[in-house]
Amino acid sequence: MEENDNQRQELQNFLQKTAESFKEVKTISVTCLQFGDTGKGKFVDLFANWADIIARGTGGDNAGHTVVCNGKSRVFHLIPSGITHDKNGKINVIGSGAVVYPKTLVDEINLLSSEGMTVDNLKVALNAKLILPCHIVLDRIHEAKAGEAKKIGTTGKGIGPAYSDFIGRRGLMVNDLLNPDLFRQKLDKALNYANQLLAECNRESIREIMFHEHLENGLYYHEQKYANDNFFFEMEKIVERYVEYGKLIFPYISDTDYLIRNSCGNKNILLEGAQGSMLDVDYGTYPYVTSSNCTPAGLAKGVGLKESDVDLTFGIIKGLYMTRVGKGPFPTEIGGAVSEGWCNGTGSRSQEKEMEVDSNDNDAFKQGVAIRINGGEYGATTGRPRRVGWLDLPLLRKSLEHGAKKIILTKLDVLSGVDMINVCYAYRYDGPDFYYGNIKLTQGLELERAIVLPEVLKYCIPLYHKFPGWQEDIRGLQNFDDLPNNLKDGLASVFANLSALPAIISTGPDRKETIFL
Numbered sequence: 060m061e062e063n064d065n066q067r068q069e070l071q072n073f074l075q076k077t078a079e080s081f082k083e084v085k086t087i088s089v090t091c092l093q094f095g096d097t098g099k100g101k102f103v104d105l106f107a108n109w110a111d112i113i114a115r116g117t118g119g120d121n122a123g124h125t126v127v128c129n130g131k132s133r134v135f136h137l138i139p140s141g142i143t144h145d146k147n148g149k150i151n152v153i154g155s156g157a158v159v160y161p162k163t164l165v166d167e168i169n170l171l172s173s174e175g176m177t178v179d180n181l182k183v184a185l186n187a188k189l190i191l192p193c194h195i196v197l198d199r200i201h202e203a204k205a206g207e208a209k210k211i212g213t214t215g216k217g218i219g220p221a222y223s224d225f226i227g228r229r230g231l232m233v234n235d236l237l238n239p240d241l242f243r244q245k246l247d248k249a250l251n252y253a254n255q256l257l258a259e260c261n262r263e264s265i266r267e268i269m270f271h272e273h274l275e276n277g278l279y280y281h282e283q284k285y286a287n288d289n290f291f292f293e294m295e296k297i298v299e300r301y302v303e304y305g306k307l308i309f310p311y312i313s314d315t316d317y318l319i320r321n322s323c324g325n326k327n328i329l330l331e332g333a334q335g336s337m338l339d340v341d342y343g344t345y346p347y348v349t350s351s352n353c354t355p356a357g358l359a360k361g362v363g364l365k366e367s368d369v370d371l372t373f374g375i376i377k378g379l380y381m382t383r384v385g386k387g388p389f390p391t392e393i394g395g396a397v398s399e400g401w402c403n404g405t406g407s408r409s410q411e412k413e414m415e416v417d418s419n420d421n422d423a424f425k426q427g428v429a430i431r432i433n434g435g436e437y438g439a440t441t442g443r444p445r446r447v448g449w450l451d452l453p454l455l456r457k458s459l460e461h462g463a464k465k466i467i468l469t470k471l472d473v474l475s476g477v478d479m480i481n482v483c484y485a486y487r488y489d490g491p492d493f494y495y496g497n498i499k500l501t502q503g504l505e506l507e508r509a510i511v512l513p514e515v516l517k518y519c520i521p522l523y524h525k526f527p528g529w530q531e532d533i534r535g536l537q538n539f540d541d542l543p544n545n546l547k548d549g550l551a552s553v554f555a556n557l558s559a560l561p562a563i564i565s566t567g568p569d570r571k572e573t574i575f576l
């Protein structure tokens with residue numbers, strides 16, 4: 060207990076110093092400034108020691124984080140990472156901006172219970188959005204039909220269609236699970252719409268999707284009864300199952316917006332982001348984005364707060380490289396189109412294990428594979444190899460415009476042993492004339508701030524600063540001064556012209572393997 064109190068005080072002192080403000084730091088957020096998967100879990104875990112409330116407010120079970128329960132690593136998708144923390148009255152919240160697939164929630168609650176852990180510290184927003192079976196079918200069928208050039212590479216969890224229905228005023232919310240008649244009425248509307256969209260699709264493909272385990276092995280599938288029968292879902296089966304889920308989730312459902320607003324300023328609140336700014340539906344590389352707002356402002360809104368309620372915003376980037384899962388522009392991708400094709404096609408972790416690769420390989424694709432293996436860069440939700448690229452400052456500058464005052468650098472140890480590090484400081488535009496508002500892009504134009512439209516990014520050639528890497532193993536270092544000189548010089552040049560400075564450097568997965576600046 061005393062140790063926890065000391066840690067909490069130390070973290071409070073650090074946050075206070077980092078915020079450089081006279082206001083006491085009570086609410087902080089941690090979001091990713093790239094395309095997700097930046098190792099946020101470690102910091103959420105660290106700050107969870109300090110927090111009274113840990114809340115996520117965006118996305119759904121498309122996210123993935125590894126949590127150690129009773130010494131075993133478990134991947135969670137929906138429940139916030141703080142759930143396993145020493146309780147002490149700590150509350151974990153799935154906020155109103157999130158989308159909830161009840162099956163995933165119940166599976167995760169059951170998994171924790173089977174490990175002997177209670178979840179009595181969990182709260183689910185009554186106005187979080189519901190993912191219905193039709194959303195998952197629509198997501199998967201759309202991707203399957205799209206053809207290579209138009210695929211987004213979604214996680215197939217129904218995230219986009221669930222948010223679309225909500226915005227289109229056909230959506231359901233968690234609270235509807237508790238009121239069966241209302242649930243049925245609203246479901247009818249959503250299913251009618253989905254049936255219309257699916258009418259043009261191949262029934263066999265829909266059937267196959269619906270027999271997936273994630274969709275409860277065909278439980279909701281409506282067998283065609285006559286030739287023009289364009290119903291695909293057994294509504295009553297959905298009602299029955301979702302109402303059952305509602306009963307199981309009932310103890311956790313509450314008005315979390317109200318709770319968080321009332322706690323803001325008097326309790327320590329940690330807001331846990333999901334995905335990353337460049338996947339934000341408004342500010343990312345649209346349409347190659349997820350369907351929520353992944354920036355600090357989006358996260359604050361997703362738990363019922365205003366951006367100005369957050370006293371300190373941390374943005375996470377990987378230590379001098381980055382990754383992207385799925386399709387979409389990625390100018391600094393190591394190995395370019397070959398890497399993209401591999402990661403979005405047949406490439407797999409098991410095949411990569413057998414490959415002879417080196418992180419100094421002259422073949423860029425192989426160099427990328429080696430860095431991916433070093434960093435364990437495989438999707439926690441889908442297992443897909445993550446595309447690996449050099450740090451892209453034009454994209455980072457753009458992300459920083461949407462918030463995050465202090466930077467956390469993770470996984471810096473992954474690049475140890477790479478002889479030459481590339482950092483993209485600007486792009487050279489190499490495409491046809493293009494109007495971006497009143498700015499005319501012409502061949503040869505240099506851009507220091509990314510224009511995140513895919514039709515522009517695909518013509519952006521990265522211009523690199525190269526700096527010699529470091530051979531020393533930096534794993535576990537806790538003092539900035541102990542870092543190799545090449546690395547310190549590299550960091551100084553990277554951060555010279557950015558609007559935010561690093562506050563924390565992670566030199567390994569363990570909590571102790573951290574440098575506080």
Ligand code: IMP
Pocket residue numbers: 094095096121122123211212213214215216217218219333334338347348349350384385386
């Ligand atoms: P969706 O969120 O499943 O609709 O997927 C849209 C895009 O966001 C795809 O490119 C996904 O790979 C990406 N995405 C969604 N969740 C994550 C995540 O947690 N990490 C990284 N990428 C993600």
